[in-house]
Amino acid sequence: MELDEAFGLVGEFGPRQRRLTAFLVLLQVFVAFQSMLILIVGAVPEYHIDQEEIPTSKEALAKHIKFANNFTSIVTEWYLIKHEAYKVSLASSLYFAGLLIGNIMFGPLSDRLGRKPVYMSGLFFDVIFGYISAFAPSYEIFAISRFFVGITNGGMSLVSFVLTQEYVGKSFWALTGSLTNVTFAVGIAVYALLGYCIREWRFLAFVSNSPGLFFLLLSFMLPESPRWLYSQGRSAEAEKVLLSIALGNGKERIAVKLKQCAGAVKKDNSASSVLNLVQHPVLRWRTVILMYIWYVCSLVYYGLTLNAGELGGNLYLNVALYGLVEIPAFPLCMFFIEKPWSGRRKSTTAFLIFAGFACIFTIFLPENTGEFFFSPTLLALYGKFTKCWLRCLFNDLQIGWHFGSLCSLYEVSWAICTIYDLWHHGVISWFPDSSASRNS
Numbered sequence: 001m002e003l004d005e006a007f008g009l010v011g012e013f014g015p016r017q018r019r020l021t022a023f024l025v026l027l028q029v030f031v032a033f034q035s036m037l038i039l040i041v042g043a044v045p046e047y048h049i050d051q052e053e054i055p056t057s058k059e060a061l062a063k064h065i066k067f068a069n070n071f072t073s074i075v076t077e078w079y080l081i082k083h084e085a086y087k088v089s090l091a092s093s094l095y096f097a098g099l100l101i102g103n104i105m106f107g108p109l110s111d112r113l114g115r116k117p118v119y120m121s122g123l124f125f126d127v128i129f130g131y132i133s134a135f136a137p138s139y140e141i142f143a144i145s146r147f148f149v150g151i152t153n154g155g156m157s158l159v160s161f162v163l164t165q166e167y168v169g170k171s172f173w174a175l176t177g178s179l180t181n182v183t184f185a186v187g188i189a190v191y192a193l194l195g196y197c198i199r200e201w202r203f204l205a206f207v208s209n210s211p212g213l214f215f216l217l218l219s220f221m222l223p224e225s226p227r228w229l230y231s232q233g234r235s236a237e238a239e240k241v242l243l244s245i246a247l248g249n250g251k252e253r254i255a256v257k258l259k260q261c262a263g264a265v266k267k268d269n270s271a272s273s274v275l276n277l278v279q280h281p282v283l284r285w286r287t288v289i290l291m292y293i294w295y296v297c298s299l300v301y302y303g304l305t306l307n308a309g310e311l312g313g314n315l316y317l318n319v320a321l322y323g324l325v326e327i328p329a330f331p332l333c334m335f336f337i338e339k340p341w342s343g344r345r346k347s348t349t350a351f352l353i354f355a356g357f358a359c360i361f362t363i364f365l366p367e368n369t370g371e372f373f374f375s376p377t378l379l380a381l382y383g384k385f386t387k388c389w390l391r392c393l394f395n396d397l398q399i400g401w402h403f404g405s406l407c408s409l410y411e412v413s414w415a416i417c418t419i420y421d422l423w424h425h426g427v428i429s430w431f432p433d434s435s436a437s438r439n440s
Contacts, residue, residue: 029184062079080139098153188323
């Protein structure tokens with residue numbers, strides 16, 4: 001039988017698969033902790049310098065500066081203000097540069113070596129470098145560790161996302177992909193709560209990294225992806241995994257006998273996949289359009305999220321709201337894309353227009369309008385809500401492209417889109433921020 005027939009026999013989303021999916025979906029809380037760590041760990045508290053001339057050395061600056069006592073951060077630890085303020089943005093840029101490398105590296109590695117070993121290795125080093133960040137004795141070590149956290153966190157989360165799809169039947173791919181995004185949003189809000197409760201940055205970084213150790217230990221019980229085993233021609237091993245899933249689903253007396261996979265992965269298929277993206281005119285233009293839309297959505301998404309610490313008001317509430325606003329977007333996405341009168345193309349167009357106007361109007365509104373529903377912050381939240389909807393839609397589009405095809409166009413296009421997705425972090429992070437206005 002074909003693999004999809006076997007999933008229909010053992011169950012597409014039975015109790016065993018729901019447990020596996022729930023575990024990997026909850027992992028996104030840890031991924032969110034690491035992704036948003038710099039929002040609170042790199043926050044700038046109010047401070048006062050008791051002389052007009054700014055000292056150039058850290059030792060002299062330490063004698064003349066007084067930070068507010070409401071929280072600590074890498075700014076208060078290493079005096080990253082004035083001419084040193086760029087180092088906070090540099091640490092953020094290094095993380096996203098590592099994320100880019102990890103996304104490009106881990107996909108081909110998981111295709112070659114298997115999903116589980118690559119995922120486990122990434123999670124192991126993610127935890128190790130996360131603890132190095134928490135106990136870094138200097139800024140340089142902190143920044144370098146954040147770079148390696150980006151590599152391992154980005155690559156590991158990519159492979160875990162693929163696993164959530166490959167454990168279940170194809171009719172549940174959109175659901176599991178959306179649940180992954182929802183849990184990431186919840187993770188942002190939980191991280192804000194942790195930051196509110198833990199005001200010492202090293203302890204906050206330690207606690208935020210510790211769930212990764214819990215997930216690492218439990219990950220040893222995960223099976224290898226049956227879809228990957230089947231694609232590699234290892235049908236007997238794929239049958240064993242499917243039988244264990246069937247047993248967990250309460251189906252004991254079934255027999256699974258897979259046909260040999262005719263589309264086994266070839267060593268040179270990645271080169272042909274790259275050429276396919278540019279050789280066919282329709283595919284070429286669609287790729288360019290999707291790259292641009294993905295880039296714009298990510299530019300707004302991360303630009304608004306990473307700017308949460310710069311908004312007026314309560315830092316922790318702002319970070320939490322920027323996470324919670326994403327949650328309603330995903331069930332709405334599932335609703336609209338399944339309706340024949342809306343579909344993917346019409347929904348994407350309508351929500352892009354809505355998000356664009358919401359973000360543009362923030363430029364023309366004063367900061368203190370006195371109207372809650374037309375404040376710049378709320379309009380920015382409207383824009384982020386819509387961008388989250390579009391990111392959910394992109395996951396659905398990419399999942400369908402990947403598993404509906406025998407070639408690896410998904411990995412290639414995803415890597416290219418990720419380059420556009422992450423390049424803007426090097427731009428955003430170097431924009432002048434408002435932290436300079438906090439001194440006196």
